[in-house]
Amino acid sequence: MQVATRVAEQPATATAQRELTGCAIVIFGATGDLTRRMIVPALYKLQQRGLLPHDFAIVGFSRSKWNTAVFRDEMAAAVRQDAGATAFDRESWQKFAKRLHYISGNYGEEADFHDLAALLADVSKEHNCGANYIFYLSTPPSVYSDVIRQLGVVGLHQTPAGAAPWRRVVIEKPFGRDLATAQALNAQIANVFDESQTYRIDHYLGKETVQNILVFRLANHIFEPLWNRRYVDHVQITASESLGVEHRAGYYEESGAMRDMFQNHLLQLYSLVAMDPPVVFDAEAVGAEKIKVLRATRPIPLSQLDQWAVRGQYGPGWVQGEYVEGYQEDENTDPGSDRETYAALKLHIDNWRWEGVPFYLRSGKSMAKKVTEIAIQFKRVPHLLFGLTPADVLNPNAIVIRVQPNEGFSLQFRVKSPGQTIRVHPVSMNFDYESLFNGEAPSAYETLLLDIMRGDRTLFAHSEWIEYAWGLITPIIEAWESSPASNFPNYEAGSWGPPEADALIARDGRSWRRP
């Protein structure tokens, strides 16, 4: 048995330019949903776009007694089914299929990891992968610690000389279910892998517009001077979904909107919008600025929780013309369940840039529309001219970052409508990706997988960030779990959420946007 030691990778500078080297990716949980729906289709598309390294192999590892031939057949079906615009192409599939290998094993079994190491050595030789390995944990979280431990035990986490070839580990969400479990998982990883080898996935960070938040802010000089308490009234971050919990009610009963959407995706968007400019664009510098935002975020006062956080659960209703059953009608939810399918949260950042500017975050299932957007709402003009009344200027200037759908940016302002009298009219200037950059944008998983191969951790969550995020969210979840909601369901499917959420923002004299 080898003793696990950690080998730090060189910090990535100008990481986007890093060369792709040959490598192999081991997917733990290779027979699972995520592998079929996301990981393998994304790798296939990367090949079709000519972006995969020439020397590249995929090794599936799972408990199911499949073999390489079955794995290839199953993945062919998965790629065919993938709804992306890239068509299935027999010739390129055959080239891709040759890269696929499979080994069945138990996640806690040392002998099976020795077999994996032996297979990897063969695969690496066959495909010229240079012993560079990515270990992708696409398993249920309950086996993360087994896999990480066994990788350390058989020495797959490092290369003998600790030098040229590299080893990286990728962890899917959910990363823990509260602060204590996230800390424990970080500690388990840190026993085996260095932080520089660790890639915690948040697929929102791979979305084109999310990456663009920093380019928009920091590659232009006109926005950043406005991006602070002098000009910004408040910020709204919305991630609404028209779908309900679908076949995932069992998972949702354990999770809920706060764990599922806030601790990761929403707080990532929040960190990117609120952070200070980094000195360089690399994982360490960007990560450090994002961590500062969470450190400066005021803890939610639990004695007045209702004024800061609101929970909701959908009842029956109509979503875009279709009747939808309520959450509690799903056969996989507990009768009388008080699990939240919606949450809204008000946050304050106690620093020079944002003092006094509230950030309102909301996310829910079975809402009126699927839309993710960030709206920077500017203050109203200090003095009203043109016969404007305070009511006319309730929704003043805004910059809206549309994450999805219709990815783009819009700037909202007022102009004079034509005519002899001065009448003020709200308009918006829009930039949308599709009309300018024709063609399909890479999926978040394509972007993130390529970054892992390049060794660029900028779009991944740092251990400290994760712990600060859980530190903010855990007390709210605990307070909710210890005092069941008495009014669920409290919003109709197809609506914009519960009245309590409207009241939360209305108390501050503001209202939610209707995107």
Ligand code: BG6
């Ligand atoms: C996942 C959540 O992380 O993100 C899901 O577990 C949610 O509940 C999904 O539906 C939303 O992702 P997207 O990319 O569709 O906005």
